[in-house]
Amino acid sequence: MSAGPYNYSYIFKYIIIGDMGVGKSCLLHQFTEKKFMSDCPHTIGVEFGTRIIEVAGQKIKLQIWDTAGQERFRAVTRSYYRGAAGALMVYDITRRSTYNHLSSWLTDTRNLTNPSTVIFLIGNKCDLEGQRDVTYEEAKQFADENGLMFVEASAKTGQNVEEAFLETARKIYQSIQDGRLDLNAAESGVQHKPSQPGRNTLSNDQQFNKDNCAC
Amino acid sequence: MLLPTHENVISIVQAKFSCTEIVRTLHLNASITQKGWVDESRILALVEHDSTFALFIIISEKVKPESFSDLTIERAIPIDKHFSCDTDPIPESYTHIIFSIIHKKLKLNFVIEIGFESSNFASEVIRLKEVSSFNVNNFNWLDKYSCGGSQTEIDVQQATMNDQSPDLPIVRQKVAQGHGISANRESFLRYQLSLKEPEYTHLQEFSIFVGTWNVNGQPPTISLKNWLSVDQEPPDVYAIGFQELDLSKEAFLMFDTPREAEWRKAIMDAIHPDTKYRSVAYVRLVGMQLEVLVNNSHYKYIRNVAIDTVGTGILGKMGNKGGVAVRLELHNTSLCFVNAHLAAGVEEVERRNQDYNDINQRANFRRHPYTIKEHDQVYWLGDLNYRITEQSAFQVKKYLASDDLASVLLADQLNQQKDLSKVLQDYTEGDITFQPTYKFDLNSDVYDTSEKARAPAWTDRILWKGKGIHQLAYRSHMDLKISDHKPVSALFKSEICVVDQNKYRKVHEEVLKKMDKLENEFLPQVTVDQSEVIFDTVKFREPQHREIIIANTGQVLAEFEFIKKLDDVSYCKEWLSITPFSGCIKPGEKCDLRLIVNLEQPLESIYDILVLHLIGGKDMFITVSGECQRSCFTTSIATLSRAPVPLLQLTPDQFKHAENQQSSILYSIPRELWLLVDHLYRNGLKTRELFESTALHEEIIRIRDWLDLGSMDPIPGSIHAVAEALLLFLSYTRDPIIPYHLHDTCIAAASNYQNCKQIVMQKMSDLDRNVFLYLCMFLQELLKYSNENGTDPKTLATIFGDILLRDPIRNSRPQANRGKASFIYHFLINDQSSLIMPCK
Ligand SMILES: Nc1nc2c(ncn2[C@@H]2O[C@H](COP(=O)(O)OP(=O)(O)O)[C@@H](O)[C@H]2O)c(=O)[nH]1
Numbered sequence A: 001m002s003a004g005p006y007n008y009s010y011i012f013k014y015i016i017i018g019d020m021g022v023g024k025s026c027l028l029h030q031f032t033e034k035k036f037m038s039d040c041p042h043t044i045g046v047e048f049g050t051r052i053i054e055v056a057g058q059k060i061k062l063q064i065w066d067t068a069g070q071e072r073f074r075a076v077t078r079s080y081y082r083g084a085a086g087a088l089m090v091y092d093i094t095r096r097s098t099y100n101h102l103s104s105w106l107t108d109t110r111n112l113t114n115p116s117t118v119i120f121l122i123g124n125k126c127d128l129e130g131q132r133d134v135t136y137e138e139a140k141q142f143a144d145e146n147g148l149m150f151v152e153a154s155a156k157t158g159q160n161v162e163e164a165f166l167e168t169a170r171k172i173y174q175s176i177q178d179g180r181l182d183l184n185a186a187e188s189g190v191q192h193k194p195s196q197p198g199r200n201t202l203s204n205d206q207q208f209n210k211d212n213c214a215c
Numbered sequence B: 001m002l003l004p005t006h007e008n009v010i011s012i013v014q015a016k017f018s019c020t021e022i023v024r025t026l027h028l029n030a031s032i033t034q035k036g037w038v039d040e041s042r043i044l045a046l047v048e049h050d051s052t053f054a055l056f057i058i059i060s061e062k063v064k065p066e067s068f069s070d071l072t073i074e075r076a077i078p079i080d081k082h083f084s085c086d087t088d089p090i091p092e093s094y095t096h097i098i099f100s101i102i103h104k105k106l107k108l109n110f111v112i113e114i115g116f117e118s119s120n121f122a123s124e125v126i127r128l129k130e131v132s133s134f135n136v137n138n139f140n141w142l143d144k145y146s147c148g149g150s151q152t153e154i155d156v157q158q159a160t161m162n163d164q165s166p167d168l169p170i171v172r173q174k175v176a177q178g179h180g181i182s183a184n185r186e187s188f189l190r191y192q193l194s195l196k197e198p199e200y201t202h203l204q205e206f207s208i209f210v211g212t213w214n215v216n217g218q219p220p221t222i223s224l225k226n227w228l229s230v231d232q233e234p235p236d237v238y239a240i241g242f243q244e245l246d247l248s249k250e251a252f253l254m255f256d257t258p259r260e261a262e263w264r265k266a267i268m269d270a271i272h273p274d275t276k277y278r279s280v281a282y283v284r285l286v287g288m289q290l291e292v293l294v295n296n297s298h299y300k301y302i303r304n305v306a307i308d309t310v311g312t313g314i315l316g317k318m319g320n321k322g323g324v325a326v327r328l329e330l331h332n333t334s335l336c337f338v339n340a341h342l343a344a345g346v347e348e349v350e351r352r353n354q355d356y357n358d359i360n361q362r363a364n365f366r367r368h369p370y371t372i373k374e375h376d377q378v379y380w381l382g383d384l385n386y387r388i389t390e391q392s393a394f395q396v397k398k399y400l401a402s403d404d405l406a407s408v409l410l411a412d413q414l415n416q417q418k419d420l421s422k423v424l425q426d427y428t429e430g431d432i433t434f435q436p437t438y439k440f441d442l443n444s445d446v447y448d449t450s451e452k453a454r455a456p457a458w459t460d461r462i463l464w465k466g467k468g469i470h471q472l473a474y475r476s477h478m479d480l481k482i483s484d485h486k487p488v489s490a491l492f493k494s495e496i497c498v499v500d501q502n503k504y505r506k507v508h509e510e511v512l513k514k515m516d517k518l519e520n521e522f523l524p525q526v527t528v529d530q531s532e533v534i535f536d537t538v539k540f541r542e543p544q545h546r547e548i549i550i551a552n553t554g555q556v557l558a559e560f561e562f563i564k565k566l567d568d569v570s571y572c573k574e575w576l577s578i579t580p581f582s583g584c585i586k587p588g589e590k591c592d593l594r595l596i597v598n599l600e601q602p603l604e605s606i607y608d609i610l611v612l613h614l615i616g617g618k619d620m621f622i623t624v625s626g627e628c629q630r631s632c633f634t635t636s637i638a639t640l641s642r643a644p645v646p647l648l649q650l651t652p653d654q655f656k657h658a659e660n661q662q663s664s665i666l667y668s669i670p671r672e673l674w675l676l677v678d679h680l681y682r683n684g685l686k687t688r689e690l691f692e693s694t695a696l697h698e699e700i701i702r703i704r705d706w707l708d709l710g711s712m713d714p715i716p717g718s719i720h721a722v723a724e725a726l727l728l729f730l731s732y733t734r735d736p737i738i739p740y741h742l743h744d745t746c747i748a749a750a751s752n753y754q755n756c757k758q759i760v761m762q763k764m765s766d767l768d769r770n771v772f773l774y775l776c777m778f779l780q781e782l783l784k785y786s787n788e789n790g791t792d793p794k795t796l797a798t799i800f801g802d803i804l805l806r807d808p809i810r811n812s813r814p815q816a817n818r819g820k821a822s823f824i825y826h827f828l829i830n831d832q833s834s835l836i837m838p839c840k
């Protein structure tokens, strides 16, 4: 029996952003591998993961970029926002400072992505109820005020992880259906055809201009 | 024509291999004809390592690759004792041949163009094959090309089982690399699903009725019920074949006959009345007709129906003989029905065998699976025309009269040929318990009473091939007398693989998940031994280097490159260089990168984040930083003129004060400049080629430190080193002595001394002018000794023009150099002493 084609019809690019240590890499790993990686090394750069999902009967390939959260990399990681169809903005419910920084992350996201980019707020580490430092209600209100989707999740138990990634995809897919997202726009973050990941992500032309610079 | 391009491609292909693995010769543009292989342009390469040779199959993204990243090694085949190769012509092609490579169970057919390239290549492979047969060779070096050495054997077997489709590891690797994505994913998925088939299917018995009748061109004047509806239970599937449906010339020549519709109606009227049937497929070639019907309720489980016809009659292609076939999938089992009418004539055994082979070879359903034999179950029916030859008609009839079928069957040509494996080799036939079905006088049960008096024979047969087929009945139908043949039928209980949709969905999901996992697992992975590179105090023109080790910790080739950040012009700042800045690392191997910092600018510290990009994978950030030491060489003339003591003796506050434009100027020319010029004035006026020879690097560094730190010692270094230090000083001062904005004016005025003088007097700041005139006076002094030092105004004008009027981007306007030299020249040959004014 030949199964329905494995070919996916869309590629969605996601970025995961938020302060260092909030669990971005663990969320990515949980989503792609269904495992919790407790000894996850610090991300110094941008990790890359992929998974194929199904939305409304359509196969969609997610290309997910997990960015380094350190402040000193901010200037560089900004380059990766461009062309993201979805942005997962993560804070740690046990560390208020990571919540307080959200507005700055949100500003970056708004400035560097296009208006149709779906932003999903994730309050991670909800398995650590005892150490909670940010209430659900407070974050929910922040999300509502800023028009973000929101869940509390745990990369450790897997709770709501799948939901956050899928819900984002559904929202993006809906935008395509509604015609709100222009697939032809270079930076829509959605591609119709399969292509190699990451080729043109950081900068569109990666020629090495080293030769004609002053050195 | 071929050779020069080849040289070029060889070097590109060579880049895929290590230096001990040498690409000897190539064949471009070979295509594989087998199914299951992705249709891509391939390159065949003969590679030598330590006197052993291997044939590499390389996929190229372009017909002519432009860089090694266009290439993927698909397979490495050792040229050892298991290796052989062959060339075969392609029928009716004068331009291409088939070049086949056989290694153990693997056989690959390449279609290549006939010509110099192919004959050269093939003869080289054949020669190497002969050479290698004499030696025992070690092919361990190929292990790394086959994803773990021990796996290869199994893979080859799997590949063979799976009709020689690409090896799993290669699919895996290709999936991982994102190459030819969809085709590989599709075949990988299909392969994985087929391995897991038992998990989501169960076997269910279906009854299949197969009938065959040579109707001798007669119209259906009787009901077919006594043939098609003799069983109590209605069968699930009918496959009904006729031969000699119409013997007229029209049918033969025009391929058209009214009989077709008549017989089809006769079938519909006679099939089992207890169930509704639906025709799934229908095919006819001249007199051979085959119709497949299924019980209505199964109709929706039928997929991928296809038909084909093969004529083997007159000229080997007309449709008076041959076969027609229908293939389909019922649930998850592929079925093929073949209705054949093989060559007639008592003695034509070989022709019949030949017809059988032709049908098998030529039937092609233009989709996977393409051929008859690839189906899970094949039912072969028809007038196969095999006779009884070793017994006379009389003898046969005598045996039949005494019900001794066995004795006659011993002389049956089909049984004999089958035993000799000449025909229907893999097919099974049930026991024949019915009388021969040929040849009867029309409308009777009497065997041929004509003059020929042919021996009765079982010309009409039904055989099968495949798993789970049980024959329940095999019989003739004597009541149907209108033809000289009697119809035959067989009833089967066949096991059909039925998919449990829920389980299937689950397995499908699992496989997809596995593929996702694989894809992530097979992303290129590397680690760097340090992500922060901190340099010791960085000093002017004193390069330092640091090593970074990149290790490929993943399972696929890692191609890396440094990429520039948004808005940057280059992947690193001008004070840094990285070698290599891109490359390729094999799994388990490492690559050393050298970062060299060389400071030529006035920076307090260096800082940059490098982005190391893995092609098709992640990016890593490498932070480079270091404190810089100030130097007079990169400080502005003005700041130096305001500094009371050497630069490195200044407190930070003092330095800030010196930098401040408002602070008073303490020296009319910078102390450091004066020290250099004065030294040359005293010791170097008679030195030959003062500004034209280069000093040792360390001498310059010592002079730099001597100037920056301040010292009572005499100036270190040779007179030439001091001269070079002066040139460097003037070349790197933060701003050129003649400000950038005046350069074009100077060059425009260069033909006229008065104009040049005016620029210097009116447009330059007092300080710059002083420095400029001071230098000119020194150079004039030097020229006074031109007999001893051999210099001349033109040489000096050229050297200093380039420096005093240096471009913002070095050497960006070489065409302006003449103008600069002319400008300076005026000031070397005219007296300037009157121009010097004290600083205000
Ligand atoms: N208890 C708990 N710990 C988590 C969770 N997610 C991440 N962590 C831990 O938080 C630390 C930082 O996670 P990481 O994914 O590296 O954060 P990133 O810097 O945002 O990528 C690690 O030690 C993880 O083990 C979670 O959901 N629950």
Ligand SMILES: [Mg+2]
Pocket: A024, A025, A026, A041, A042, A043, A066, A067, A068, A069
């Ligand atoms: Mg991380």
